[in-house]
Amino acid sequence: MKDKSLEYESASSNGEASNKTLDLSELNGLIGFLIRFVQLNLFQAFFERFQLSGLSPGEYSTLVAAQANPGANQGEIAAALMIKRSNMTKLVNGLESRKLISRSVTKEDKRAVKLNVTPKGRQLIDAIASDIVEHDHATVSALSVHERHMLLGLLGKIADQYRGVQS
Template identity: 30%
Template sequence: MEKNTERALKLFIVLSRAGKVVLEEAHKLIEQNGLNPTEFAVLELLHHKGRQSIQKIGQKILLRSGSMTYVVDKLEKRGLLERVFCTEDKRVTYISITPAGTELIVSIFPDHAANIESLMSELSPAEQDTAIDLLRKLGLSIKDLS
């Protein structure tokens, strides 16, 4: 096998394994608070960015429309968010976080952020900046190919 192919395969495996263990550790805290990672991502987005359309939420957290509706339904039933129908365009539905949703995300987020900081602490700040740049470059180059 060619050296470049071997290196690319090794990078793929290392990146996949690292991503898997980091996500598993990050998700433990979220799940301890009665949310799955997607539900957390929706609440966190709404808390930090405000009201969003269902389509925009799906784009930002990389979730398909049908799955997005399912997650919104679950969170709405729990009273953590609500649908707000657009008066100008009946096809658009906005999602807003409720006070109960805000209370929940505010109670979880500081521990989540500290957990992520701890998980990343093996890398120095400079190494973290380099990793951000390299992974962004990789992701954008692949997005351009598709």
């Protein structure tokens, strides 16, 4: 990193915005800190770009996962996306109230709830799919195509480590 300090805008005690530069050089050497910093900024960019769709990153991920895995239950999708059970229930309730997803109980296990993307949900996914890809590329515009692929590979390797996947 060129500059080992990060600038942030904070509210002063009187509520007015003030720009301060803090020395975060020790934190900038920690992968977890940088990933979290980037994640927060990526989520903020997602909310700004897709506010009209009404979807959060978690809702979008849930819709895409449910569409790609027909018959998967809510718990399986929550586990795969690392969404807490209580948060997943609220998230699915919201998607269901907007008629983007429907739930059905399986015959084998009355406790398991299958998620089904509705035609309206599929239409929304299709409508924003190219914007999602464009947004994803724009968020890492500081990287070359090669660097983007490298980053995806490295992050995938770390994700696999946490999933317990052997490489």
